[in-house]
Amino acid sequence: MLLRNSPSKDPKKDSPLKGQGIIKDSPTERSCFTDPQIDKIRHCFPANTLFKSFNPTALSDYISETWVAFPVTPFLIGYSYPFPQFTESFFSLTGICYIQAMPMIWRVLYTLERIIEQEGIDLGMAELAEMYDLTTFGSHQYLFKRKAGEEHPGLKVTKNDMNWKRRFFFVKRDTIPDGKDLPKKWATHGRIEDPGRITLTPAAKERLLAFRKLDPEIRTFQVVTQDSQEVSSASVTMSICFEIRYADLANVKSSRKKTPAASPTASAPKAPIRGKGSKKRKASEAEDLQGLPLLRQQCLDYINEKFAEIETYVGHVEDQDRQIADLQQVAVLKDLKIADLEKELRATKVDAARMLINFDYEKHEITQDAKVSAAIAMYKIQLQMAMEAQDPTFDRSTWDVDGWKARLAELDDDEEAEEIPMLEGGGAGKDHGGEASRAGGDGAAKD
Numbered sequence: 001m002l003l004r005n006s007p008s009k010d011p012k013k014d015s016p017l018k019g020q021g022i023i024k025d026s027p028t029e030r031s032c033f034t035d036p037q038i039d040k041i042r043h044c045f046p047a048n049t050l051f052k053s054f055n056p057t058a059l060s061d062y063i064s065e066t067w068v069a070f071p072v073t074p075f076l077i078g079y080s081y082p083f084p085q086f087t088e089s090f091f092s093l094t095g096i097c098y099i100q101a102m103p104m105i106w107r108v109l110y111t112l113e114r115i116i117e118q119e120g121i122d123l124g125m126a127e128l129a130e131m132y133d134l135t136t137f138g139s140h141q142y143l144f145k146r147k148a149g150e151e152h153p154g155l156k157v158t159k160n161d162m163n164w165k166r167r168f169f170f171v172k173r174d175t176i177p178d179g180k181d182l183p184k185k186w187a188t189h190g191r192i193e194d195p196g197r198i199t200l201t202p203a204a205k206e207r208l209l210a211f212r213k214l215d216p217e218i219r220t221f222q223v224v225t226q227d228s229q230e231v232s233s234a235s236v237t238m239s240i241c242f243e244i245r246y247a248d249l250a251n252v253k254s255s256r257k258k259t260p261a262a263s264p265t266a267s268a269p270k271a272p273i274r275g276k277g278s279k280k281r282k283a284s285e286a287e288d289l290q291g292l293p294l295l296r297q298q299c300l301d302y303i304n305e306k307f308a309e310i311e312t313y314v315g316h317v318e319d320q321d322r323q324i325a326d327l328q329q330v331a332v333l334k335d336l337k338i339a340d341l342e343k344e345l346r347a348t349k350v351d352a353a354r355m356l357i358n359f360d361y362e363k364h365e366i367t368q369d370a371k372v373s374a375a376i377a378m379y380k381i382q383l384q385m386a387m388e389a390q391d392p393t394f395d396r397s398t399w400d401v402d403g404w405k406a407r408l409a410e411l412d413d414d415e416e417a418e419e420i421p422m423l424e425g426g427g428a429g430k431d432h433g434g435e436a437s438r439a440g441g442d443g444a445a446k447d
Contacts, residue, residue, distance in 0.1 A: 017062035017170070022186055023139045027319035031058040032166040032312050033072055036304075041072070044080040045176065052170035056315070060099045060168045061139070061186055068182050069099040072167040074106045077223045082177050084113050086123065093125050094134060094142075095187040102143040103164050107157040107221045108132070115218065121211055126204045140188050153211070155220040163316070378407060 023029050035054045060069050087109045131153040132144035146152050173179035388394045
């Protein structure tokens with residue numbers, strides 16, 4: 001892969017890749033598309049395109065003034081860069097980056113591009129907006145969602161692609177057409193519908209109706225092989241099996257060509273007996289040998305592809321092992337954190353119990369102080385009443401006997417509550433009046 005044979009460049013213009021923080025730094029989303037794999041899709045770009053060397057720690061949301069990320073999916077299904085007008089119109093309208101489009105979007109756009117070219121239906125963004133809604137999935141990665149209550153306009157476009165998030169690469173902007181104008185940041189609000197820019201005219205309605213009347217087979221997603229023959233996505237597996245069988249056949253035929261090494265004791269082989277069918281056998285063997293180079297090349301291509309898949313799988317397993325180790329470490333830290341929290345919880349419970357005991361003690365002290373203060377106040381009132389009772393001119397009807405009794409009841413002092421009836425009008429007047437009269441009499445006698 002010729003990545004370092006580019007002309008000298010100004011290091012100030014080569015801005016480094018920077019993460020946007022949209023995708024978490026997870027091993028499951030780091031790049032796994034290596035330099036040998038890039039060599040297989042190099043023909044999909046202009047001749048002078050410069051690819052950035054493989055970096056296993058790169059994430060697809062990296063941004064740069066110099067480099068732009070591309071997904072592998074479109075180039076595996078038949079696209080080449082620059083993309084056709086319909087596809088470019090979609091990305092220009094929505095503002096999303098190429099790497100933000102999930103495989104389903106590329107399959108839908110590719111199917112519509114083929115229909116535009118082969119069926120002559122001039123579809124545009126207005127028709128696309130009537131067919132699908134653009135919705136986000138995960139970390140600002142987008143896919144198409146069919147309209148509610150309607151079937152999928154495109155068939156076989158929703159299959160699952162394994163490991164598609166990790167299959168991406170970076171291309172230098174100034175080596176591809178319009179590379180400097182491509183977005184440098186991921187869009188977070190991409191959409192197709194825009195009332196100010198898209199209007200479904202009567203002509204657009206007719207084109208949309210013509211599209212929906214197409215045969216389902218025409219609206220089915222198909223990939224393109226290297227010999228430009230279109231096959232359905234379901235037949236790709238069959239073609240791979242077909243290549244395997246021919247590769248095995250090539251191995252068998254190549255083994256027939258091997259002859260044992262000569263030895264001193266080995267006898268010379270006998271000359272073949274020429275008969276009537278010797279010419280036919282010779283012709284058939286020549287035809288078989290003519291196909292060997294092609295079969296050998298197919299076998300080598302298949303083996304290289306499988307080795308690349310194995311390498312990717314091994315890297316994925318290593319990433320999984322690292323992730324498991326990280327999870328185990330997180331589990332240990334979690335257990336330690338739980339133990340610390342339990343210890344803090346026990347300490348908190350002890351502090352709470354101690355606070356409740358102190359609160360009850362303080363409450364009891366305050367209650368006792370309040371009772372003592374109230375009792376002192378009542379004693380003062382009783383003393384005042386006794387003094388007023390000794391005064392024969394004092395109006396005893398102004399005494400609030402009921403209020404005093406209620407206060408004493410609150411204090412739960414039965415003895416003090418029993419003394420109050422002595423101060424009531426009848427008994428109080430008699431006893432205290434008699435005492436007062438006796439006091440008066442004594443005083444009169446003294447006088």
